[in-house]
Structure formats: C-alpha cells, structure tokens
Amino acid sequence: MIHETAKIHPAAVVEEGAKIGANVTVGPFTYITQDVEIGDGTEVMSHVVIKGKTVIGKDNRIFPFAIVGEENQDKKYGGEETxxxxxxxxxxxxxxxxxxxxxQDKATTVIGDDNLLCVNAHIAHDCVVGNHTHIGNNAILGGHVTVGDYAGVMAxxxxxxxxxxxxxxxxxxxxxxxxxxxxxxxxxxNHAKPFGLNLVGLKRNGFEKSELRGLNKAYKEIYRSGKTLEEVKPLLAEMAEECAPVKGFCEILERTERGIIR
Known part of the structure; x- marks a missing residue:
C-alpha cells in the first residue's frame, strides 16, 4: 500500500505489498521489497536497498547506496524470518x-531515534542502538552489540x-x-582503554556540576583506587543514593559478561 502523497520515482522498484507512508519520497534505482514498511515523511534517496521484514519510522533520511534489512553475515543463519x-x-x-x-538472539536489529549513522557504518545482526547516538564513518558494530543513548563510536x-x-x-x-x-x-x-569521563559530551547534554563531581568520584573508585570491582560495587551503590547517574556504573558492573575495559 502506497499512500497517495508518496512520491516514487518511476525508476525505483517498490514491490507490491510494501507499505509506504504519507509524504515519503523514493529516489531512482532504489529497491524496496514487499514486506517493508516506511513511515510518514521519510526520504529514501537513489540507489538504496531496503529488504525483508524491515520497519522504518517517520522523518528519516536514507542516503544513496545504503542497505537496510539485508541478510546477516552469521554462518548459522538459515533464511529464518528476522x-x-x-x-x-x-x-x-x-x-x-x-x-x-x-x-539465536533477539531475531531483530534495532535502531532507535535521532541517530546519525555516518558513511559506510556497519550495524551487524542483533545490535541495539539507542537514541541520539553518533556512529562514525566506517565504524563497525559486530553482532549482538548494544550502544546506549547519546554514545559516540567514532570513525x-x-x-x-x-x-x-x-x-x-x-x-x-x-x-x-x-x-x-x-x-x-x-x-x-587498540585495545581501547579508559581515559576519564566524556566531560564534553556530558556538559553538552546538561549534566549538572554536582553530577559531574559524583561521576568523577565514582570513576576514580573504579579505575584509580586499586580496589577490585567486587570491593567497589557497594561503594558505588552508596554514591548512587546521592548522585543518581552513578547508577549507570552500578548497572553495567552487574550485567557485564565480557568485563569492562580497564
């Protein structure tokens, strides 16, 4: 179903069954398969491929030669509907x-809202990318990677x-x-090591001075105190009662499976 206000270039291929919302534009030589859904106001430029059971929301901009919803590169994949x-x-x-x-995992790859995915970024199967992130040129997210809100992964x-x-x-x-x-x-x-807090990003996103002080104190306990992570956990829990953002440190220490960078 193609909304009457959508503008599909005559050189584009949109298979029957695809759902194209209001005021969507689709450029020449773009290929969209039958199970795709594209929300209102999204701009799909030329030479884009959108395949499979892919749902794209509103007001996105998709530039030439992007490929969304292609089969993953996992050897275990056997054509299942994901x-x-x-x-x-x-x-x-x-x-x-x-x-x-x-x-074998979530059967879906998720991109949130208001993200910038730069040229040739690769988002592999089962990744979850939050909101307001910046994924740089040629950056690679391997399978099953999670990127939190407002994070940056540079070129x-x-x-x-x-x-x-x-x-x-x-x-x-x-x-x-x-x-x-x-x-x-x-x-x-390579391999990545910690170099303090992302103070520029935190200030840009409105963290108060008191919160920055609390996070800095927590960072020092994790990385400079000489304590084990098990020793640090109860101290961080106490700090989180006075500085709510410290809960982020507590939570990742509880759920990490690969360990944190040190």
Whole structure:
C-alpha cells in the first residue's frame, strides 16, 4: 500500500505489498521489497536497498547506496524470518549497512531515534542502538552489540560482538573495543582503554556540576583506587543514593559478561 502523497520515482522498484507512508519520497534505482514498511515523511534517496521484514519510522533520511534489512553475515543463519526496526528522525548516510537479526538472539536489529549513522557504518545482526547516538564513518558494530543513548563510536572503530557501549560513552577513532565500555567513559586505543569521563559530551547534554563531581568520584573508585570491582560495587551503590547517574556504573558492573575495559 502506497499512500497517495508518496512520491516514487518511476525508476525505483517498490514491490507490491510494501507499505509506504504519507509524504515519503523514493529516489531512482532504489529497491524496496514487499514486506517493508516506511513511515510518514521519510526520504529514501537513489540507489538504496531496503529488504525483508524491515520497519522504518517517520522523518528519516536514507542516503544513496545504503542497505537496510539485508541478510546477516552469521554462518548459522538459515533464511529464518528476522527483522530490522528503525525509529524516527535518523540520518543514515551513504553505504551504511544494517543487517537483520538471528533466531539465536533477539531475531531483530534495532535502531532507535535521532541517530546519525555516518558513511559506510556497519550495524551487524542483533545490535541495539539507542537514541541520539553518533556512529562514525566506517565504524563497525559486530553482532549482538548494544550502544546506549547519546554514545559516540567514532570513525574506523570496531566493537567486538556481545560488547556494550554505555550511554554517553565516547569511543575515539581507530579504536578496537573488546570489552564493555561503562557509561560516561571516554575510551580509545587498540585495545581501547579508559581515559576519564566524556566531560564534553556530558556538559553538552546538561549534566549538572554536582553530577559531574559524583561521576568523577565514582570513576576514580573504579579505575584509580586499586580496589577490585567486587570491593567497589557497594561503594558505588552508596554514591548512587546521592548522585543518581552513578547508577549507570552500578548497572553495567552487574550485567557485564565480557568485563569492562580497564
């Protein structure tokens, strides 16, 4: 079903059954398969491929040669029906690849709202990308990666499968991340190491001075006190009672499976 206000270029191929919302534009030589849903106001430029059971929200901009909803690259994948879900107001730049999930995990790959995915970024199967993130040019999210809200993964960086990049964390360019990066932390290198708090990002996003002091105190307990993480956990729990953002540190220490970068 194509809404009457949608503008489909005559050189585009939109299979019967695809759902195209109001005021959607589809450029020439774009290919959209039958199970795709595209929300109102989304702009799909030329030479884009959108396949499979892919749901794209409202007011997104998808640039040339992006591929959304292609089969994943997991050897275990056997053609099962899996999905990609993209939220609203995302900018998906040239040659970005977003692959659908696997039945061995969530069976879906999720992109939230208001994200910038830069040229040739690769979002592998079963990834979950939050809101307001920045994924840089040629950055790679391996399968099953989670990226929290307002996080940044800069150009040419690679995140190992099953790793988490916490909210407001910042991964510097050309980094290799093989363990979880706690929220708020600035990390860089191969393998990535912590270099303090992402103070620029935190200030830009309205964190108060008292919150920054609390986070800095918690960071020092984790990384500079010489204590084990088990020793640090109860101290962080006490700090979180006075400084709510410290809960982010507590939570990742409880759920991490690969351990955090040290």
């Amino acid at each position: 999905t990609v879900v993209v939220g609203d107001r995302n900018v998906i730049r040239e040659s970005v690849q977003i692959h659908r999930g696997t039945t 040419l960086s690679a995140i190992h499968p099953f790793c988490e990049v916490g909210a407001y964390a910042y991964i510097g360019g050309c980094s290799a991340v093989v363990q979880d990066v706690p929220p708020y932390v600035l990390a860089q290198g």
